Amino acid sequence: METxxxxxxxxxxxxxxxxxxxxxxxxxxxxxxRMALCAxxxxxxxxxxxxxxxASRENAIVARLTDGLSEKDAKAVDALYRTIFEISRxxxxxxxxxxxxxxxxxxxxxNAMAHKTAFPETPTVACQGVEGAYSSLAxxxxxxxxxxxxxxDFEGVFRSVExxxxxxxxxxxxxxxxxxxxxxxxxxxxxxxxxxxxxKLPIHHALLAAKxxxxxxxxxxxxxxxxxGQCSDFLTAHRHIKVNICENxxxxxxxxxxxxxxxxxxxxxxxxxxxxxxxxxxRDLQNSDVNYTMFxxxxxxxxxVGEVDKAAFMxxxxxxxxxxxxxxxxxxxxxxxxxxxxxxxxxxxxxxxMFYAEADCKGLDEPLVRLLCELSESLExxxxxxxxxxxxxxxxxxxxxxxx
Numbered sequence: 001m002e003t004x005x006x007x008x009x010x011x012x013x014x015x016x017x018x019x020x021x022x023x024x025x026x027x028x029x030x031x032x033x034r035m036a037l038c039a040x041x042x043x044x045x046x047x048x049x050x051x052x053x054x055a056s057r058e059n060a061i062v063a064r065l066t067d068g069l070s071e072k073d074a075k076a077v078d079a080l081y082r083t084i085f086e087i088s089r090x091x092x093x094x095x096x097x098x099x100x101x102x103x104x105x106x107x108x109x110x111n112a113m114a115h116k117t118a119f120p121e122t123p124t125v126a127c128q129g130v131e132g133a134y135s136s137l138a139x140x141x142x143x144x145x146x147x148x149x150x151x152x153d154f155e156g157v158f159r160s161v162e163x164x165x166x167x168x169x170x171x172x173x174x175x176x177x178x179x180x181x182x183x184x185x186x187x188x189x190x191x192x193x194x195x196x197x198x199x200k201l202p203i204h205h206a207l208l209a210a211k212x213x214x215x216x217x218x219x220x221x222x223x224x225x226x227x228x229g230q231c232s233d234f235l236t237a238h239r240h241i242k243v244n245i246c247e248n249x250x251x252x253x254x255x256x257x258x259x260x261x262x263x264x265x266x267x268x269x270x271x272x273x274x275x276x277x278x279x280x281x282x283r284d285l286q287n288s289d290v291n292y293t294m295f296x297x298x299x300x301x302x303x304x305v306g307e308v309d310k311a312a313f314m315x316x317x318x319x320x321x322x323x324x325x326x327x328x329x330x331x332x333x334x335x336x337x338x339x340x341x342x343x344x345x346x347x348x349x350x351x352x353x354m355f356y357a358e359a360d361c362k363g364l365d366e367p368l369v370r371l372l373c374e375l376s377e378s379l380e381x382x383x384x385x386x387x388x389x390x391x392x393x394x395x396x397x398x399x400x401x402x403x404x
Contacts, residue, residue: 034084035091042092052092053326058085089326090333093374100373105384109369112302112387119197119305121145126160126169128153129248132272134203136250138295139170141199142391152247154183161193161300168196169298175203176292178229184296185344188385189314189354195386196305197297205231205285208253208278209265215281220244222252223267226293231267234285253278296386304364304387310339311359311368312385315375316352324355327375331359334367354381361387 045052062081066074100106121144127135130150139146149166151157157169173188174180188195205227209218220242221235227249228235235243246252252266257276265281266272273280317323331338340358345351361368364387376382 035088038088038091039095042095045092046096052089052096053322055322086325086329087333090330093330093378100370103373103377105376106369106373108302109364109387112304113364116304119143122147123168124149124166126151126157126166128157128171130250130254132250132253132269132275133248134201134269134293135170135172135295137269137271138199138201141201142170142197142297154187158187158193161298164300167299171296171298172226172293173198173296174294175226175230176290177287178226180342181226185356186347189383191314191383193298193300194302194384195296195312195388196299196303197388197391198294198310199297199391200292200294203230203286203291203293204270204283205267206270206273206280207265207282207285208256208268208273209281210256210262211277211279213262213265213279213281217262218265218281220264221267222246222255222264224249224252227267230287230291231285233287302384302386306389308361308363308387309389311361311372311387312357313372313383314354314356314385315379315382316346316354317379319352330371334371336361336368336371
């Protein structure tokens, strides 16, 4: 009787997992030994003032380890060791950083935490536009009875805060449909103001016109470019209507009201209809019902208001392979979750970029403070934009007043 020479013993999952566990134990022990040697490398680099990253050395290791492997295995080994290199670099950076308590940012954070406060009820606050602007609505969500000073443009808001004319300023930063407000983003990159809080508002655009006007009468529409972008579907469906950009949605409504004309309209908030005596020709004209704008409350100096759940910062990195990965790897090594990163061209530079990032946090704990201070010392440009709480609708002054 013939037997099957190719017969193999049935697979036993428990036995296979046991072999994997044994290998994992060896790998973990070897990894710990490798990290200990990396600490010795860091000490050498500190003595000799050598850079942490040695790309040629990393590439040589990967080339040696993948030589002779199949393409599939080579890719897996490459990915594994690139991760190991990131962890190693982050560890070396931490060992080389020294005492962050000597950094200027540490002193700034320490001082702000020592004077942790709550928002005053009746501060002087700068907003762009006129009464009825979305910024003023956000302002009243943050403060109980603010004294609002209106400025023609965003620059006026920034200057009023920097000069001390207003303690706070409220500005739109990002919309869920149309993206970042470029002028505000660019101005924040100077690092001359800080963010004390953020509040997210649902945005509903309406078409406003003089009383007795119909949509068929309209030949021109006025609004801010963000609102125009958010309502692009509606405007595309009415291509015959000329679109004009103005400083602010509330400014647009006021202009329509004061013009006496019955052939122009404004994309603005419904609140502006009552405020400026206009009819509503259409409601919810934004491209999506899920339309939110994030507003920042800015201050001249760093203020910690309430419990911090987010830290925002801007930085740039050298234009070389792996420089951004080095920075991001350090957040992973510290166990800090980056929830946003965005690049923007630096004005006046030849395709050089500033990066804006946000980290999720529960207070200013030691790992976060340490890493922020390390980055402020090691990067050519690093600005802490703010450590603040993102306020939900139920946290705002308006909601508290309703509950009371």
